[in-house]
Amino acid sequence: MNDELRELYQQVILDHNKSPRNFRVIEHANHHSEGYNPLCGDRIDVFIDVEEGIVKDISFQGSGCAISKASASLMSSTVKGKTVDEAEKLFEKFHSLITGKADGDPEELGKLAVFAGVRDFPARVKCASLAWHTMINALKKEKDVVTTE
């Protein structure tokens, strides 16, 4: 396999694609959003249970390419247990990594660092970020409700 391609499709990504973590529905989740990539027709549902500002549980459902599925899977396992603020900050760092704006701190990003190869494939940035955008949107929705109450 070509090096650039191997960098994109790392073993961790292939593994999460094959057996995605948290690939389920959370009944009665207090946050939910649907993400859609009109370019490729991929859809994703992200379910989040937030308790006292902490992501207690997070899951997803949907169809997508290996990059988008692995990204959703790794996102869910990374974010679980973190505060909402931490999750949002992590997205910013992840986004900088996949768009090549920053190398990213391996300690902060943990396993998410495997997505560094995406920067060489501009057409695939949306695949890697779809789950994250959907998660942020789901979290914001609840915030909106909170501020109006």
Add this chain to the structure above:
Amino acid sequence: MNLKTVSPKNKIDTYDVEKIRRDFPVLLQKVHGQKLCYLDNAATTQKPRSVIDAVSRYYETINSNVHRGVHSLSEMATQAYEDSRTTVKNFINAASEKEIIFTRGTTEAINLVAHSYGKINLKEGDEVLITNMEHHSNIVPWQLICEEKNAKLKVVPVNNDGELIFEEFEKQLNERTKIVSVVYVSNSLGTINPVKKIIDKAHSFGIPVLLDGAQAIQHLKIDVQELDCDFFAFSGHKIYGPTGIGVLYGREKLLESMPPYMGGGDMISKVTFEKTTYNELPHKFEAGTPHISGAIGLAEALRYINKIGIKKISAYEKEILNYAASSLLQVNGLKVIGQAKEKSSVISFVFDNIHPHDVGTFLDFEGIAVRTGHHCTQPLMDRFNIPATTRASFALYNTKEEVDILVNGLKKVLEVFN
């Protein structure tokens, strides 16, 4: 029996694909260090040297505006532009140049008909009939005008093989149907629709038919008078011509009855602030400075096709399609979407556990260009309950060797994912 036409050896003798390939400079390129294997022809085709040269020559020698200058260059440009119209007219055997309107492409041609024909012919409760396999460009223009007029957009379903269910088409035709707009060849599945039957049936109700010919013009012999269609739309770039130029053929009587689509220069005969009289056909529908070099490039592309012969091209592409269909059977788990009996050289396929985008990225590294996604036919993807497919579409310059490269590339993808 004429042995010359049935002998496989003769087929090769009379169709020199290697010679044809040399006419297309882009095909000599390498991608990721591999020989380019361009199988995305349903999206756009590559351009032969003669087309590229014709466009350059226009800008180098006679570039000027058409239909208004008295100077020599303008006269030559006008002549070249109008000659291109005649070439198009002859290519599809229209009755007159008045029936050939240059547009930006198929999309603009369909929008023109939807808005102009729809404006005067659709009213509340009327129906427009399309099919489940339309490209978005033959859905959305009709949705827009139907919404405006409170008319209904009706859809003829397709069967599991990706063929139109003709009985359903017949059932849906009624006195409220004001136009039938149907794709000749499906861009996603390659299905060739029985358009002659569709036209005859619609005409028996007095209903005009628009054919979206974007995927037909480069593969099949088109004779609009024999088809008896009322409108025929196609794009130049899908038949080896430039982008940004397309054609709407319309029956003269219908075009005469329709109001202009856009207002501006060239489409008028006299303008005062009180009233404007419109120019005659086809200029009534060509507002503004047209894509002159595009029309010239398109005419050159049609001459290129004529030199080889569209029927010969058709037969050769059929051979490639059949070879691809049987070769792809060797790829484990590959499922072809669209098994119509009548097909043009398009093969769409899916794997259970590998997404088309991953397939596309891996193939790209083998130098293979295929299309992955919904191909602007989301309702059709929904019909087959899939988000997307990988699509290989073949043109007059593709070879059996390239089919083999595709098959090997797919086998490599399987090794990684399984």
